[in-house]
Amino acid sequence: MHRFANPARFLRIARPATPLTFWTGLAIVATGLAWGVFLAPGDYLQGESVRMLYVHVPTAWLSLSAYLGLGIAGFSVLVWKHPLAEVVLAALAPIGAAFAAVCLITGSIWGRPTWGTWWVWDGRLTSMLVLLFLYLGVIALMRAYDEPSQGARMGSVLALLGLVNLPIIKFSVEWWNTLHQPASITLSGSSIDSAMLWPLLTSAVGFALLMASAVLMRMRALIAERKVAARTARMAMAAA
Amino acid sequence: MTAAQTRMKPKTQRLIMIGAAVAALIVAALLAMPALRQGAAYFYAPADLAAAEITPGQAIRLGGLVEEGSVARLPDGITMTFRVTDRLESVPVRYAGLVPDLFREGQGVIADGRMQPDGVFLADTLLAKHDENYMPPEVAEAVERAEAEAKARSAPAG
CATH class of the missing domain: 1.20.5 (Single alpha-helices involved in coiled-coils or other helix-helix interfaces)
Incomplete structure (x- = not known):
């Protein structure tokens, strides 16, 4: 199992993958957003404010997916003491938090003209805010210990506990009466017109690639940081 | 080993x-x-109200669709009345103030306010609820035309 956790092996793949995901992601996001903002039609009820969709929905999907990744990394830390999983946990948490924050902010800006309010405490909005706080909690817990691997263990426990929130976010609009509308894209099809659906899916693919490149960058930086720390510790030992 | x-x-x-x-x-x-x-619900649907035993004057939120053809303005120019329905029950609502842009008949609405003893819901604020359908105006018109035609076709038969 630890053979796959070898940082050298990871770095061999990560070095070329970082610029690849970054530049293709950037190009696809630019295409998706230009398509959504300039070419796609407005909505029959919402008018132009519907264009917030092309940022709001991808960041919502990705902040949930990233949290699932955080849970899997936390599981690997606790069960296999996987060293690369610790790096994933530390790298992913702030990026997931940023995506969740963008989702909340764009949703709020859309809500003001559409619903007539910036914020309400309904099931969907509240559980999404809890997701942001879970990310922040994992970041804070990981940094609260001098020993990084102990911080990673504590962060992993919270990451696993927080997994409960994912089905709550997903089904909040079905279980309870909420101001937020139910899902438009389901297994049985999409109630978003195809003129809006294609730019949405394009920008979602682009944002996913950008998120992947950001995670790779942070993972590489964290691995380099650990190497430096280990080397300075060795040199201090040798000098003493 | x-x-x-x-x-x-x-x-x-x-x-x-x-x-x-x-x-x-x-x-x-x-x-x-x-x-x-x-x-955990954000609002009561009209059909929930009877079961929930809401006392008049208690602050609640009422949500549902604005019933087609029910919106009327009182002569004072600022007060409006309409009915909120969930296709099972409907509740009369009175509201004085600005309505959100998306407020219209057949669309979702959430009213913050209280039931009065006479059975009319007095709303302090209105929020428009958006549904899961997103389409360009031309498509919305085409859907509306098709629905009207379907209704016209089924009316003589039924």
Whole structure:
């Protein structure tokens, strides 16, 4: 199992993958957003404010997916003491938090003209805010210990506990009466017109690639940081 | 061999324990959360009102669709009345103030306010509720035309 956790092996793949995901992601996001903002039609009820969709929905999907990744990394830390999983946990948490924050902010800006309010405490909005706080909690817990691997263990426990929130976010609009509308894209099809659906899916693919490149960058930086720390510790030992 | 086996053991044990704990947690949430129902709901639908035993004057939120053809303005120019329906029951609402842009007949609305003893819901604020349908105006018109035609076709038969 630890053979796959070898940082050298990871770095061999990560070095070329970082610029690849970054530049293709950037190009696809630019295409998706230009398509959504300039070419796609407005909505029959919402008018132009519907264009917030092309940022709001991808960041919502990705902040949930990233949290699932955080849970899997936390599981690997606790069960296999996987060293690369610790790096994933530390790298992913702030990026997931940023995506969740963008989702909340764009949703709020859309809500003001559409619903007539910036914020309400309904099931969907509240559980999404809890997701942001879970990310922040994992970041804070990981940094609260001098020993990084102990911080990673504590962060992993919270990451696993927080997994409960994912089905709550997903089904909040079905279980309870909420101001937020139910899902438009389901297994049985999409109630978003195809003129809006294609730019949405394009920008979602682009944002996913950008998120992947950001995670790779942070993972590489964290691995380099650990190497430096280990080397300075060795040199201090040798000098003493 | 035996040394390797004993070294594997805590790892497998952790896998089972933590896996079971996470699974139990998620199953518990899936069972408990839908049961919260009205406790976690943001508004009452008209059909929920009777069961919920709302006393007049109690602050609640009422949500549903604005019934087609029910919106009327009173002569004072600022007060409006309409009915909120969930296709089962409908409740008359009175409201004085600005309405959100998306407020219109047949669309969702959430009214913040209180029931009065005469059975009219007096709203302090209105929020428009958007549904899950997103389409360009031309498509919306085409859908509307098709629905009108379907209604016209079925009317003589029924």
